[in-house]
C-alpha cells in the first residue's frame with residue numbers, strides 16, 4: 001500500500017502530563033446502570049458480588065485501571081438527596097427517578113456503597129451534588145459526612161453507620177447541566193449560585209484539598225464558559241465542565257446497530273467536533289486564566305443512539321463505530337492534556353456508550369472497553385507533541401480527517417503511539433518520524449473487525465478483542481504503519 005499520511009513526533013519535547021483522569025467513567029441512576037447493572041443487591045445468591053456489587057464488573061474495571069467514577073448523575077443528581085441513601089435500609093424512603101423512566105428506587109445503593117466501591121476499584125470518587133432541588137446545607141453536610149475526620153454531627157453519623165475513617169472525596173460537582181435538567185438557569189444566575197455553594201464546601205477535609213467543578217457548557221455554548229470564567233473568583237473553582245455527545249439528531253438519533261454509512265459519517269463528524277469545542281473553550285479559559293489553574297473536565301461524552309428500550313432506559317449496543325468514537329476522542333483529550341484534566345465517558349454499565357453490558361448473570365466487554373484498555377498506557381504519561389498530515393475520509397462530497405494520533409512517554413521511558421483510522425472503506429499507510437529518539441523495538445495491538453456493525457454479544461462475547469499487530473516496518477529509524485479501515489492501533493516503541 002502506498003504511504004499517504006505522515007506523522008512527526010517530537011519525542012524529546014514532552015512538557016505536559018496526560019492526567020489519568022481523562023480515562024474516567026460515569027455511573028448514573030439511570031436504566032440498568034446501577035440497579036440491575038453494578039448493583040445486584042446484598043442478598044443476591046445467583047451472581048457473585050461484594051456487598052451487592054458484581055465481582056465481574058469490579059474485576060473488569062480494575063483491569064481497565066478506571067481512575068475515577070462520577071456518581072449519582074447526570075440529571076438524576078439534581079433530584080438526589082443523599083441522606084435518604086444512608087442508615088438502616090428499613091428507614092430509607094423511596095425515590096422516583098423522574099428523569100429516567102419514572103422507576104421507583106429503594107435507595108439501597110447509597111453513599112457508602114458507592115464510596116466503598118471506589119475504594120475497591122482504586123478509583124477516585126467524583127460526587128455530583130444536588131444544586132437544582134437541594135440546599136447549600138445538604139451539600140455542606142455531604143462533604144462533612146464523607147470527609148471530616150474530627151467530631152461533628154455528620155462525621156459522627158457516618159461512624160454510627162459503620163464507617164470510621166472518612167473517604168476523603170476530592171472531586172465535587174456543583175450541580176449538573178444547570179442550563180437544563182439541573183434547573184434551567186442562565187449562566188449569569190448559575191455563576192452566582194455556584195459562588196454561594198462553593199464558598200461553604202471546603203474546610204471539612206483536613207489538609208486534603210477538594211476540587212469543585214462548575215456545571216459546564218453543552219457543546220459550543222461559549223457564553224456559558226465565558227460567564228463562569230469572568231464572574232466566579234478562580235479560588236472558588238478548580239474546574240469547569242463541558243458535555244458533548246455524538247448525536248445525529250436529538251429527535252431521531254438513529255439505530256445503535258444497522259446504521260448506514262452516512263449515519264456513521266455523521267456520528268464521526270459530531271465526535272470530531274470535540275477538537276473544536278475543547279480548543280475554543282480552552283481559548284476562553286486562557287483569556288481569564290492564562291496560568292491554567294482552572295481545569296476543563298469533559299465529564300460527559302460518548303455516542304448516543306436510539307437503543308433498545310426493552311433492555312433498559314438508554315441501553316444501546318456498542319459496535320466498531322463506538323470504538324472509532326473512543327479512539328478518536330481520547331486522542332483529542334490526550335493532545336489537549338494541558339487544559340483537559342478529566343473526562344468521563346457516559347456511561348460505565350448498560351447505558352449509552354457503555355464499556356460493560358450485562359444480561360442477568362452474563363457480562364460482556366464492549367469494543368469501547370477494549371479501546372480504553374489499550375489506551376490506558378497513556379495514563380499519567382508525558383504527552384509528546386506531534387503534527388499529522390492525514391488523508392480525508394470522503395463520503396457524498398463531504399470530508400473528515402481519516403487519521404488521528406496521540407503519543408506519550410511513560411515513567412519507564414517507553415513511548416506509546418495510538419493511531420485511529422476512521423475511514424469506513426480505505427486502509428491508510430502512514431509514515432511516523434520520531435525526532436529526538438529512535439524506534440528500536442516496536443510492538444503493536446489492533447482493534448478491528450470485518451464490519452463496522454460488528455459487536456460483542458452474550459453468545460459471542462469475544463468477537464471483537466485486541467489482537468497482535470504486525471503490519472508495520474522500521475527502516476532507517478522511520479516507522480511505516482498500515483492501518484486497516486476503521487481500526488485502532490496502539491504501538492509500544494522502545
Ligand code: AHR
Nearest residue numbers: 073074075076176177346
Ligand atoms: O448521560 C445521560 C444524561 O445526559 C445525563 O443524565 C445528563 O447530564 C445528560 O444530558
